[in-house]
Structures are given as C-alpha cells and as structure tokens.
Amino acid sequence: MVTPYAAYLRVYEPLHAFSEPHRRVWTDYVATGEAPDQVLGPLAEHRRALSGLLATPPAVVPAHESADAFILTIDGTSHVCPLDARLRAWAALVEFQQEVPDALAEAFVPRIVLDEALADHQQWLENSAFASPHILTNTWFVPLRWFIPFLQDERVVQLGCPSEPRSLFFRTPMVEARRRIARALRVLERTIEDGPIVDGVIDLGRWLEEFHPHSWVELDYGGLVHLIDDASLAEDKSASDVSDALQALAADDARAAAAAYTRLMDRWRIVQALEHAS
Secondary structure, three states: OOOOEEEEEEEEEHHHHHHOOHHHHHHHHHEEEEEEOOOHHHHHHHHHHHHOOOOOOOOOOOOOOOOOEEEEEOOOOOEEEEEHHHHHHHHHHHHHHHHHOHHHHHHOOOOHHHHHHHHHHHHHHOOOOOOOOOOOEOOOOOOOHHHHHOOOHHHEOOOOEEEEEOEEEEEEHHHHHEEEEHHHHHHHHHHHHOOHHHHHHHHHHHHHHHOOOOOOEEOHHHHHHHHHOOHHHHHOOHHHHHHHHHHHHOOOOOHHHHHHHHHHHHHHHHHHHHHHOO
16 A cells, blocks of 8 residues: 555744643654654555544544654754644545535535534634644645745655655755745736636745744655656656746746746646546
C-alpha cells in the first residue's frame, strides 16, 4: 500500500510560537524523538482514516485531535508541524459538502453523520482562536500557486534506495515565502484579470500570515512521487517554470509567460490524468 496520491503544504512553527500549555506539550513531544516520518507518516494517517470510514457508523472525523506532529530541525532549532488531523478532516468535510450534491454525498456519508460532524466543527470554531490547519492537502496534483513560495534550488529529491524512501520536498523560511507571494500577487493583479488564479494566491498568502514569521514552509510531493518516473522527477522544474512565468508577466512578455505555463501544465496534466485511469 503506497502513500496516498496527495501533495502536502506544511508550516513548521518554532516552539516559542506556541502559547502555554501547548508549548510545554510540544517541547516534551520533541524530546521523546517519536515524531512520525514525513514520508511514511501520511500512510499511517491514511490507514487510520480508512479504518474510521469502514466503521459502523463511519467515523468521518477523529473523536479527538491528534497529539502527533512532524518535526523539522533547522540549525539545531526544532520546528513543529502539528498533524491537526481532526481540523483537517473537518475542512475536507466542508469542501466535500460544497462540491458534491446532497443526494450523492449520502451515498458516501450518512446525512446524520455529516450533520453531526459539521455541527461539531461549528462549535469548535466558536470556541477556538485559531482555525487554520498547519497542513494543506491536494490529491493527484500540486496546485500551481503552491510553487510560488519556493525557488528551484530549494528542492530536495530522493529517488529511492534501501535506506531512504522516494521523496521530493521544497523548504524555505516563512519570510521568503511571504515575500515571494506578495511579489507574485503584485504582478498578477497588474497583468491578469481578477479570478480564481488571483483569489487562490490571495488565500494562500492569508493562510501563511496566520503563522509565526520564524516558521518554515514545506511543499511535499507526497505519494505523487510514485506516479512520476525517476527521470521526470529528477528533471522536474515546476518551481522554476512558475518563477519564469511570473518574471515574464512582470516584463510584459506574454509569449514567454505562456511558454512557461504550458511547460508546467503539460507536466502536471499527465499526472492528474491518472486519477481517471482504469
């Protein structure tokens, strides 16, 4: 069973970003050395979710929030990315309800279960000062806006060996991610019409603003690496293509911008098409 065919955008906050008692909880957690692996962790999470869905009645949202987190150590400083499994399940459920007609939704989730989960989410929102998960998830492809915070040379790729699983990550400091988002937004607002592209970048920028400025941002191809051959993965220049497209737009070079965008879309269209393969 391979990792789910999903990509992840994660934020790792320094321990001092958390207020008490969460700071002490995460400090003690880091000291245990028992944090899940970023590559294999999503597989275990996927298995737990499937077990919940197969229960009677199905458990579409965990009863309690996860006590686990991914850990990233930079220059000796630990940064924590809580799994936020319950919060992410709620967010996915809200998206599911918005995108799937009611009659079809009930084929997957009984109405009473869906309504109860959404009511729990609403109650949680009313009593929580923080409503955004540290992890965003997207299945079958990487949203193009997710590449904006990163440079091509911030990529780390592992094609697989006996001691290391296959993976591809981008990582950058939060201050750089926010600066690149802001710069891209200025270019997009000047050169293209308002619409889903601009709105998506705005939403991404707002999400990043909710975290501590000394955080780190990580784009993980997750299980998508299993849909891409070694040569294509090694030569993947998605972040570079996004950067080239934005630079071309800034220079009013529509032809170069279109060429970079086409390269990017051609690369990910092949992967995304596998969702419907039999």
